[in-house]
Amino acid sequence: MKFDDFLRLVPKLGKLNLPGENAQDLMAPSMRRSWMEAQSKKNLNPREAGVLALVYPNQEHEAMLLFILRRTYSGVHSGQMAFPGGKKETSDRDLWETALRETEEEVGVPRHVVHYLTKLTEVYIPPSNFLVHPYLGWCEEKPPLAKQEEEVEEIIEISVGELFNQNSHINTEISTSYANKMEVPAYHVQNQIIWGATAMMLSEIEALFAETE
Numbered sequence: 001m002k003f004d005d006f007l008r009l010v011p012k013l014g015k016l017n018l019p020g021e022n023a024q025d026l027m028a029p030s031m032r033r034s035w036m037e038a039q040s041k042k043n044l045n046p047r048e049a050g051v052l053a054l055v056y057p058n059q060e061h062e063a064m065l066l067f068i069l070r071r072t073y074s075g076v077h078s079g080q081m082a083f084p085g086g087k088k089e090t091s092d093r094d095l096w097e098t099a100l101r102e103t104e105e106e107v108g109v110p111r112h113v114v115h116y117l118t119k120l121t122e123v124y125i126p127p128s129n130f131l132v133h134p135y136l137g138w139c140e141e142k143p144p145l146a147k148q149e150e151e152v153e154e155i156i157e158i159s160v161g162e163l164f165n166q167n168s169h170i171n172t173e174i175s176t177s178y179a180n181k182m183e184v185p186a187y188h189v190q191n192q193i194i195w196g197a198t199a200m201m202l203s204e205i206e207a208l209f210a211e212t213e
Contacts, residue, residue, distance in 0.1 A: 001161040003057035010138065012212045013117055020121045023207035027199035029184040046124060046131040050098030051085025053205060054114065055160065056139035062159045068106060068147070069154040069192070081156070081194045083134065083201065084109075095133040107155050108146030113139050120204050123197045134201045136208075158189050164206045 054066045072079045086102035088095055096119070100111035120134040147155050162168065170188045173181055174195060186195035187202060194202060 001063045001159070001164075003055075003061050003063045006055055006063040006138070006160065009209065009212045010117060013136070013208060016118075016208060016211050018118075018121050019204050019207035019211070023204040024121060024123065024200040027185045027187075027195070027203040029182060029196060031182060044129060046129045048088045048095060048098075049086055049130050049132045050088060050092075050095035050102065051083040051132055051134050051201070052099040052103045052114070053083050053120070053134060053136045053201065054103065054109065054139065054143075055117075055136070056142050058142060058157065058159075062161065064142075064157045064159055065163060066107065066109075066145075067156045067158060067192075067194070067198075068152045069156055071151055071153045079153070080196065080198070081192050082198050085132070085134075087130070096135055099133070099135045099137075106148045106152055108148075109139070109143040113143050115139070118208075120201060120208075123200050125197050132197060132201075134204075136205060156190065156192060158192075160209075162189055163187060163202065164209065 055063055056066070058064050066084065067081050068084050070080050070082055084103040084106040085099050086106070088098045092098040092101060096116065100114060103109050104111050114137045117136040117138055120136060122131055122133045124131050145155050168187050168189050170186055171183055172186050172188070172193060173183050174193065175181055184195045186193050186199055
C-alpha cells in the first residue's frame with residue numbers, strides 16, 4: 001500500500017465502527033478461551049497499558065507499520081514482536097498519552113509528530129494480567145528512530161501491503177515460559193513471527209482497512 005493511498009483512507013478509518021473481537025479472534029491462540037475462562041474466576045484487577053500502531057511512509061512512499069522485537073528476559077513476553085508501548089503511569093493523563101510516552105521511550109519517536117487516528121478494541125492478556133489499549137496513529141514522514149537498549153532488541157519496519165497479504169497468515173508452533181509447543185495463528189513477515197495479542201490487534205487493523213475497500 002502506498003502512503004498516499006493510506007492518507008486517502010484516514011478520514012474513513014477514524015469514523016468506522018470497530019470490527020472488534022470478531023476480527024481479533026481470527027488471530028487468537030486456541031488456548032485463549034481456556035485462559036480466559038480460568039481468569040474469569042479470579043479477582044483480576046488487571047494492569048492497564050497503551051500501545052501504538054504507527055503508520056508512516058518509507059523512502060519508496062510505502063505505508064509502513066512500526067514494531068519492536070523485545071529483548072530476551074525472564075518474563076512472559078520475552079523475545080516477542082510487539083507494538084511499542086507499556087503500562088500506564090500515574091502521571092499519564094490517559095492511555096493515549098501512555099502509548100505516546102512509551103513509544104518515545106522505546107523507539108525514539110517524538111510524540112508531537114504523531115497524529116491520532118482511532119482507538120482500537122482493547123485486548124486482555126491472561127499470562128501477564130494486562131488490559132492493553134491499542135491506538136492507531138500516523139506520521140506525515142518517517143520519524144527518527146532510536147531503540148531503548150534495555151528493553152528493545154530491534155526496531156522492525158514492515159510494509160502494510162506485505163503484512164496484510166494472505167500469504168503472511170500462517171499457523172505455527174511456539175513455546176513460551178508458560179506454554180510448550182502451542183500452535184497459534186500468526187503473521188509471518190521478514191522472517192519474524194507476530195502472534196498473540198499483537199497479532200489480534202493487527203487482525204482488527206486489517207479488517208478495518210478492508211472495510212474501506
